[in-house]
Amino acid sequence: MSHLKAVASRTLQLALVLWAVVTILFLMFRLMPGNPMAAYIDPTFTVEQQQALMAQFGLDKPLWEQYFIYLGNLLQGELGQSFRYREPVAERIFALLPNTLILTFSSLFVAYAFGILAGAYLAWRRGSAVENAAIPLVLMTRAMPEFWLGMVLLAVFSFWLGWFPAGGTRPAGADYDSLWALYTSRDFLSYLALPALTLAIYSQGLPLLLMRSNMLDVMKEDFVTMARIKGLSNWTVVVRHAARNALLPVMTSFAIAVGYQLQGNVVVESIFSWPGLGRELVNAVSASDYPLAQGAFLMIAVVVILMNLIADMLYALLDPRISHA
Amino acid sequence: MHDLALQKPGLVGRLFRSLKLPLSDPFAVFGLAVYATFLLTAIFADAIAPYDPTEILYTPEYELASDLRPGEQGFILGTTSLGRDIFSQIVYGTRSALIIGITAAFMVALIGSVVGLVSGYFGGWVDAVLMRLADIAFGIPFLPFVIVLAAFLEPSIWNVVLAMALVLWRDTGRVIRSQVLTLRSRGYVDAARVCGSSDLKIILRHIAPNILPLSFLYGSIAIGWAILTEASISFLGFGDPQSISWGYMLQDAFASQALAKQAYYWFVPPGICIILVVSAGFFITRGYENLLFPKLGR
Numbered sequence: 001m002s003h004l005k006a007v008a009s010r011t012l013q014l015a016l017v018l019w020a021v022v023t024i025l026f027l028m029f030r031l032m033p034g035n036p037m038a039a040y041i042d043p044t045f046t047v048e049q050q051q052a053l054m055a056q057f058g059l060d061k062p063l064w065e066q067y068f069i070y071l072g073n074l075l076q077g078e079l080g081q082s083f084r085y086r087e088p089v090a091e092r093i094f095a096l097l098p099n100t101l102i103l104t105f106s107s108l109f110v111a112y113a114f115g116i117l118a119g120a121y122l123a124w125r126r127g128s129a130v131e132n133a134a135i136p137l138v139l140m141t142r143a144m145p146e147f148w149l150g151m152v153l154l155a156v157f158s159f160w161l162g163w164f165p166a167g168g169t170r171p172a173g174a175d176y177d178s179l180w181a182l183y184t185s186r187d188f189l190s191y192l193a194l195p196a197l198t199l200a201i202y203s204q205g206l207p208l209l210l211m212r213s214n215m216l217d218v219m220k221e222d223f224v225t226m227a228r229i230k231g232l233s234n235w236t237v238v239v240r241h242a243a244r245n246a247l248l249p250v251m252t253s254f255a256i257a258v259g260y261q262l263q264g265n266v267v268v269e270s271i272f273s274w275p276g277l278g279r280e281l282v283n284a285v286s287a288s289d290y291p292l293a294q295g296a297f298l299m300i301a302v303v304v305i306l307m308n309l310i311a312d313m314l315y316a317l318l319d320p321r322i323s324h325a
Numbered sequence: 326m327h328d329l330a331l332q333k334p335g336l337v338g339r340l341f342r343s344l345k346l347p348l349s350d351p352f353a354v355f356g357l358a359v360y361a362t363f364l365l366t367a368i369f370a371d372a373i374a375p376y377d378p379t380e381i382l383y384t385p386e387y388e389l390a391s392d393l394r395p396g397e398q399g400f401i402l403g404t405t406s407l408g409r410d411i412f413s414q415i416v417y418g419t420r421s422a423l424i425i426g427i428t429a430a431f432m433v434a435l436i437g438s439v440v441g442l443v444s445g446y447f448g449g450w451v452d453a454v455l456m457r458l459a460d461i462a463f464g465i466p467f468l469p470f471v472i473v474l475a476a477f478l479e480p481s482i483w484n485v486v487l488a489m490a491l492v493l494w495r496d497t498g499r500v501i502r503s504q505v506l507t508l509r510s511r512g513y514v515d516a517a518r519v520c521g522s523s524d525l526k527i528i529l530r531h532i533a534p535n536i537l538p539l540s541f542l543y544g545s546i547a548i549g550w551a552i553l554t555e556a557s558i559s560f561l562g563f564g565d566p567q568s569i570s571w572g573y574m575l576q577d578a579f580a581s582q583a584l585a586k587q588a589y590y591w592f593v594p595p596g597i598c599i600i601l602v603v604s605a606g607f608f609i610t611r612g613y614e615n616l617l618f619p620k621l622g623r
Contacts, residue, residue, distance in 0.1 A: 159585050
């Protein structure tokens with residue numbers, strides 16, 4: 001029961017956060033310098049279109065009234081019309097979301113698989129020359145600008161060796177019957193490889209360092225000592241007893257990492273011309289396509305907030321010792 | 326300890342000591358050395374850089390000195406497609422990186438520490454309000470926020486600093502708050518309260534000095550964040566076109582087809598500089614962790 005109550009109160013708290021972020025977004029785009037109507041109406045729209053949008057978003061009404069209309073529209077998933085594409089922002093955003101999610105999750109799976117194994121290995125080889133050399137190296141990868149890493153990989157593997165295409169998701173002129181056909185094609189994989197590798201190299205540091213320090217903590221616990229006393233082999237102790245317990249917080253961090261990754265995607269998608277939310281946000285802001293910029297920002301914020309919630313819940317679920325006090 | 330030898334250090338000395346610089350950790354010392362090198366480069370940039378970083382240069386034959394390889398015509402790191410000296414840009418880039426990094430880190434550490442101190446010490450509704458604000462800050466995607474902010478404001482290197490001050494105090498604030506929670510119930514704080522010390526005096530005299538190393542730790546992480554963020558923003562074209570930064574150089578290189586031209590001498594050095602400064606912050610941080618939380622034994 002208390003579990004359910006805790007989940008409910010946490011959800012409510014994050015709903016409040018979402019509302020606050022939505023409000024900040026509203027204020028940012030309305031109080032910006034220039035014409036307040038510019039947030040929704042492009043001068044090149046037809047008069048009818050302009051009037052329809054005026055009515056829909058109440059742009060001739062006072063600011064507080066506009067705010068409530070904005071909230072009401074949001075609840076119905078109404079985000080306005082994109083200036084450049086002349087289509088509803090919501091449609092555009094949902095069309096781009098799969099690309100961003102595929103890039104994010106494929107890179108994070110690689111990063112976590114590598115990070116967990118390497119982290120456990122480094123904890124096991126604590127104090128060795130390998131560990132002493134690896135840790136500063138891992139910290140260096142965390143200090144890299146992701147887009148710079150992307151540039152280096154592009155210059156080497158695409159422009160010099162010619163192994164991978166330089167950007168996009170498909171060969172020029174290629175057409176696929178469905179999104180599914182595109183995502184499962186071999187071409188798509190070759191386009192995905194470099195951006196995903198870039199993000200994976202950057203992201204592996206978090207699971208690696210977490211796994212390693214958790215392993216070191218767990219190895220000191222009584223039950224591990226007990227397992228050793230029982231005469232179990234080193235391998236059994238490390239893998240069956242220690243690693244399983246050290247894994248929990250690392251899995252929780254996955255949700256947080258998804259949130260961070262979405263923000264990092266902004267630059268990496270731009271480098272590789274990957275048609276995702278981040279690149280769209282940058283292009284929309286540069287082209288003053290405000291409705292689209294707002295929509296992309298909001299979508300990223302929603303995923304970040306949702307992932308924070310999931311991380312919280314996983315944390316409590318996986319480790320019953322965490323209380324909800 | 327050598328502290329005994331100096332009975333009455335001056336204010337600067339005391340402040341320096343209360344930072345507890347981790348001088349016994351070789352990595353931390355390396356990090357501090359990197360900081361010192363870049364700091365000197367930034368201060369003496371005018372003397373070190375052979376050219377003005379924005380000047381368009383010509384060869385003795387009066388041809389545009391564009392796309393020269395390192396060493397050609399005496400340019401240490403070669404030139405850009407517009408005939409600018411890459412080495413001079415690196416040197417001047419140090420200046421904007423450090424200005425942004427240090428001011429942003431100062432703001433983040435300052436705001437985070439004040440929030441953490443007030444929140445942890447007073448508790449109650451003050452704490453509740455401040456921590457909900459931190460929750461909201463955690464819900465804002467940082468890089469997209471900086472992009473929107475930079476697009477609406479005049480292009481300036483201060484946009485990154487402003488955005489960091491508005492959003493990134495959240496981590497520092499939470500950590501310092503939890504530290505203050507354990508400090509406030511210590512005996513010497515109670516003793517000070519019984520003696521009639523005011524809240525302000527207790528915070529400043531008895532609690533703040535104990536969290537100073539923690540503020541400095543989060544400050545050194547923030548330096549790296551600020552430099553990485555500035556680089557990303559400049560790279561995406563929302564930076565200040567008037568100031569030469571490493572991010573601007575990378576954007577210039579990317580837009581000028583340096584990748585296809587295989588001009589590694591152009592886009593690799595700025596990246597290495599960024600990695601050096603940011604990882605220097607990490608190394609110092611690790612030294613601090615060993616000092617602050619010796620039980621972790623990392």
